[in-house]
Amino acid sequence: MSVAVEAQGLTRTFGGGRTLFGGRHPAVHAVQSADLTVRTGETLGVVGESGCGKSTLARMLVGLDRPTKGTIRLEGRDATELAGRDPRALAKHIQYVFQDPVASLNPRKTIRQTLEAPMRRLRGLDARAREARLAELMQVVSLREEFLDRYPHEFSGGQAQRIGIARALAADARVIVLDEPVSALDVSVQAQVLNLLDRLKHEFGLTYIFISHDLSVIESVCDRVAVMYFGRIVEVGAARELYAHPRHPYTALLMRSAPTPGKRRIDAEEKPAELPDPLNPPPGCAFASRCPRADAKCREARPPLEPVAVGAIDAAETDGQRAACWHPLLDGASSDNK
Amino acid sequence: MVALPVSGKKANDRGGRPSPFKLLIANRLSAAGLLLLGIIVALALLTPILPLPDPDITDPAQRLLRPGVDGHLLGTDHLGRDLLSRLLWGTRVSIVVGVSATLIAAIVGSLIGLTAGYAGGRSDNVLMRGIDLVMAFPYILLALGIVAVLGPGLLNALYAISIVNIPFFARNIRGMTLGLSRREFVDAARLSGASHPVILFGDVLPNVLPTIVVTMSTTVGWMILETAGLSFLGLGAQPPQADLGSMLGEGRKLLFTAPHVSVIPGVMIFVLVMSINLVGDGIRDVLDPRLKSGALAAPGAATTVKREAVPEKPATDAVLSVTDLRTQFQTGSRVYKAVGGVDLDLAPGERVGLVGESGSGKSVTALSLLRLVPTPPGTITAGRVVIGGEDQLAASVDKLRRLRGGKVAYVFQDPLTTLHPLFTVGQQIVEAVQAHQPLSRREAEAQAIELLERVQIPSAKARYNAYPHELSGGMRQRVCIAMALANDPELIIADEPTTALDVTVQAQVLKLMRGLSEQQGSAVLFITHDFGVVSELCDRVAVMYAGRIVEIGPTEAVLDAPAHPYTRKLIDCVPVLGEPDRRLDAIEGLPPPVDRLPTGCAFAERCPIVEPRCREGDIALDPLSDDRSVRCIKPYRMAS
Structure with a gap:
């Protein structure tokens, strides 16, 4: 089975620079030498409590944050180097779904503007192709096409998260990092979104990295699971095995x-x-x-x-x-x- | 190609909120300011076509004529020039200079602010220290200095005033940008392939624009005043050109012999600046998001109660007895019926879970019990809440205050916002103790430490002097529980107290709450969205949907065999630990908005077994067995 994402010795330290007088600022090690392998087509769960570094890990994987040390390889290419040289090439491979669906949408842009941005900038689609893709995407995430011309505040959390997922799909990325995608949602809506994610994965052959603090959600969606504590991965294995033993x-x-x-x-x-x-x-x-x-x-x-x-x-x-x-x-x- | 139906465009439905312009007009002072400003601007615009004498033609024979004399409506100045003409031409100049200076300052200042806030780090430091430098000079001195270097003249005065006002914009906009550029939608734009300039001007700027407009509207008046100031000192408009400041300056020497020469431009400056400021304040009130929500209206000490009849109910030994409680919120023309008739009894020592999704009315129910819902916009419109044998909806504010934190204590979701950041946790517990018991400081302190020990805070004596930010989330919630226990409450109302906590900490807090409630015999009303948490703690569970209880009964019975379709669906859509193959049976659709509730069952729209009868009339909460009730005309029976 091929490897979609491989991280080695991933470390992220915040602070720690020199002070004006040559002393050292205190440093916080958010993530420490994390090794991670995500196989193509699987869902890898990352579970841990607040402050364990799971979100920092996720942000590094998509290039929103630079690792202090370590490498990330994305389908064989060096992602850290790509993030600095050509962030658009990286964004075509790996996308991100945010925890707070409403905050991740620009309040002053219509859904159409939000969804068109990755198609135009990353895929270079012309107006006609974009229009067709927009219709397709809205159908895929089960939203009515008329929603395209509305603004984010008009949507419920579940709908906004569908839009967030549609945006990630708009870039045609094969790997999607889901950072607590359902924790801001009500339980009935959470199930809708989880089922949607499951369907999309099979429909488009996606690879997921699913970050969550919720053990039961992780268990229900993941093939393999990594458990983080205090910035380190403390256990990793097949979900069934890990949950059973x-x-x-x-x-x-x-x-x-x-x-x-x-x-x-x-x-x-x-x-x-x-x-x-x-x-x-x-x-x-x-x-x-x-x-x-x-x-x-x-x-x-x-x-x-x-x-x-x-x-x-x-x-x-x-x-x-x-x-x-x-x-x-x-x-x-x-x-x-x- | 664009296959959007025309009806797809959303009708202009702003939730009963009037348009910004209407709001501005509704503010009487702003409306008056707008009217005055409109007249002045219209006059200034029309000046070239009005039949006025040339403002610069001198006529020494006609000098210092009083207002109202033949042909000179406002009189003439010391050179015999027509004052009305000069006033209108001068107003034109002042307005143009003021507005241009504001525009220049706004554009340059906002650019600096945007760049500094977005780039952060070193660029931010360099730019903002530059701004600090400009601010360190008294503005008039700086303006004088700039004019001294550039030479006097209207254009140079304009530059000077713009430069002096740049920091004002730069600082305001930088603060906004700083917050915005760390928001998730900016990250999202980056992942959509947007470059930094595109993000800055395409994503951040539109969100900052209202602030820029507000700042501009409140500074134009100030700029006009400063222009007048420089002209008054002879550094702005040069003779013979008229501008309000220079007219004032010229009339100064004649203040006693011919006061009208200086008073008339003075009044004009006053009226102009005041009208602009009134409009500016109005614009700020309309556009500032902080003022939008009615945050300026301070809520009263207790929710207003407006009920027509008080429901009768025989006295019981219940700690809490709620009958037909209804609470609603009014915003604009809409009425949100957040709680639409809740009945609930809690026996002494009983732990009841109130479960529902967001917007189901569970928190509003909890707050309504001691009338803690803010008024405005909340009102309790019906019902009866009996605590300690008395109807609390009829009680005085004093009585309520004794009850709050005394016999009835609240624990909220986020301990960091509940605790005061500037007092130590010990002081806050002491305050809670002394509010209800006549104890000396020393006794109260001893009791506070004892309370901290009771909630199992290690080294309680040392933690007594800790500030809330020095404690972890779990510790903070323990402190809140200690405060709730301070006066041996008969009833603890806990609103999602473990939702913000990590799962291992939640486990500890739940265990603690169960132990304490058993030891003390306090009843607990536990509000949550999590059936798992309810199972750990509660004897009975009540499920809320769209403001009403749809099912109530012993926890195990309800969870094993839910009778209401909503309860069953709600249980089925949650993944359960140890059952990875469980199919999540999502509930399609959304709960109905509580300002537009349907007739009949509120769940009918999403119900798998709905039939026409469900939508016909009100459905009562009927008993299913001795200890269970359900609001459904065809509930699932135990057998099913």
């Missing part, structure tokens, strides 16, 4: 924390959860202070993201599932976590 204690905690309709099942940590200080990150595993399995090694050395196929577990069964943990959960169950 979380190997990293943090993934297991996430699973236990998500409420489910009709069940009283969540299991909260005893101590209130606090993230480490981003200006002064711990030397070892960032999760160690919250982890019931942590020992001295965890606090001193940072665990690498490695395949967890040890002992009783068959390597084939894990399907490349990797976790950055010195003491991964090997029984699959999270019950040994007490």
Whole structure:
């Protein structure tokens, strides 16, 4: 299977420059040496809580932000270099759908103007071709054509998100980064948009990178999942495997924390959860202070993201599932976590 | 080729909001200003064709004639020139100079502001420090300096005034641009292949334009005044050319012998500038988005209640008993019936979830209970809310105030906006305690620390002195819960208290709330959109749609076998952890707007089992079994 996007050692640091007098500004490591492979035609989910760096990662992938270190390869081409030299070429390959659908539309432009921009600038379509494509796009995202001449404030969140998706499709990109595309929507509308995304993917053979904080949404749409914590990918693997047998204690905690309709099942940590200080990150595993399995090694050395196929577990069964943990959960169950 | 139907163009439907021009006219002062300005501008425009003597022809024989003397309506000046003619020609000059100076300042200043705000970083720094330099000089000194270098003359005065006013525009526009250029639609434009200039002028500028117009309209008057000032000092218009400032200057020496020579141009300056400023203020009020929403109208201490009849209901031991509560909002000619008849009882210690999508009226219901809905635009139009045996819709503001934060406490969604950023969390809890209990400072402090411990904040003593921004979101929400618990409430109303929190933190806060409510026996009305959260916490669940409760019953029973089609659909459209193959059964369409509710069932339009009967008349919330009720004429039975 070919690779659509490949990121290696992706790092983004904010701040950290020299001060006027030669001292150093404090630096925040938003994303740290993230390795990511997205196969053509799959949906890769990136899940994590606020501040874990998932949005920064997404912005780097589409060229809205420059990585401090590391490379991104897009269908074999160097995307970071492309972003600086020819952003339009990059935008033809990879597009982005924003979290806040209404804020991502210019309030003073009609939907027609918004959707025509990528067709004209990226695809160089003439007026006649644009008109045909507009009609097609509106049909694809199930919106009436008369909406084209309206302004964003006249739309509900769900409709605005369909327009956002149409804009991403207008560039004919094959890879689409979806940054929390449904978290600003009501649940009934969320399902409409998720179903639409699923249909489009099959219709046009798209590759998705789906960023979300919602575990159940990620589970329902993704083939593979990467879990982020404090700027790092702590676990990655096939969605089914990862959800059934979380190997990293943090993934297991996430699973236990998500409420489910009709069940009283969540299991909260005893101590209130606090993230480490981003200006002064711990030397070892960032999760160690919250982890019931942590020992001295965890606090001193940072665990690498490695395949967890040890002992009783068959390597084939894990399907490349990797976790950055010195003491991964090997029984699959999270019950040994007490 | 353009296959758009003509009807596709949206009718000019502005939600009952009048057009900007009508709003401007509705403001009496602006209308008067506009009228005056219109007359002055018309006169100035017509000056060349009016039968007036040449303003520059001197006639020493006719000097210093009083107003009203043969042929000289406003008299003559010290050289015998006709004052009316000079006044009108001078007004022309002043208006042209003022407007041109404003245009120049607006264009140059906005360009600087746009560039600085959009580019950021070093360019921003260099440009804005330059602007600071210009601002550091007293403006009249700077203008004098510029004129001194360029030499006196009207055109040079115009340049001077423009330069002096550039910072005003640059700073205003830079601030706006700074905010706008970090908005998502600018990122979106970049991804659409737009270059920086295209984004700046195509995407950002249209959004800044109203601000530029507002700033211009409020500075024109000021510019005219400054032009007059320079001319008065002899640095602007040169003799014999008339302009209002130079006329004033020439008349100054004759103030006592012939006051009309200076008073007439003075009055003209006054009227002109005042009319422009009145119009400018009016334009600002119409265009400024912050003033659009009626933010200037301060809401009262309690929602206005206008009900025709008070529903009767036998007394119960319920902590909260709501009967037929209706709340509506009025904006323009539209009436939004946000809450359209809610009935709800909470037994002591009971936890009830109020579930609905945005716009279903769940938050307005919660706020209406203690009349916290802002008036205007909100009004409670019917119903009865019994707390502690009394109808709170009839209670005095004093009584309500004692109840709020006392017997009934609120916890809101976003703790960062609920907590005051300038006080420590300890001080804020102490305030909550002392508002309801006659405790000394020391006792209240001890209680605050005890409360912080009760919500499991580690090292509570140290955190007592923390400011809200120093705490994480989860900690802040714990503080809000501690404040709610301060006076042993019988009822806690929690409006989406965990929605803004991360899932692991949400789990902790839910556990905490459940534990506290069990320990203290407080009833909880928990508002959320998430059935999962409800399952964790609530004994009963009420589902709201379009302002009314459509189904209510024990949480497990409702979630296992929803009786209302909406409830069932709402459960079916949410992905559930551990069921990746579940097909999401989306509800097509949108809820009806609450200002145009259909007759009959509000869900009929989206309902899979709708029939004509559903749309005929009002549908009651009928009991389904002992503890369940549903607002549907053919609910799904348990068996189905």
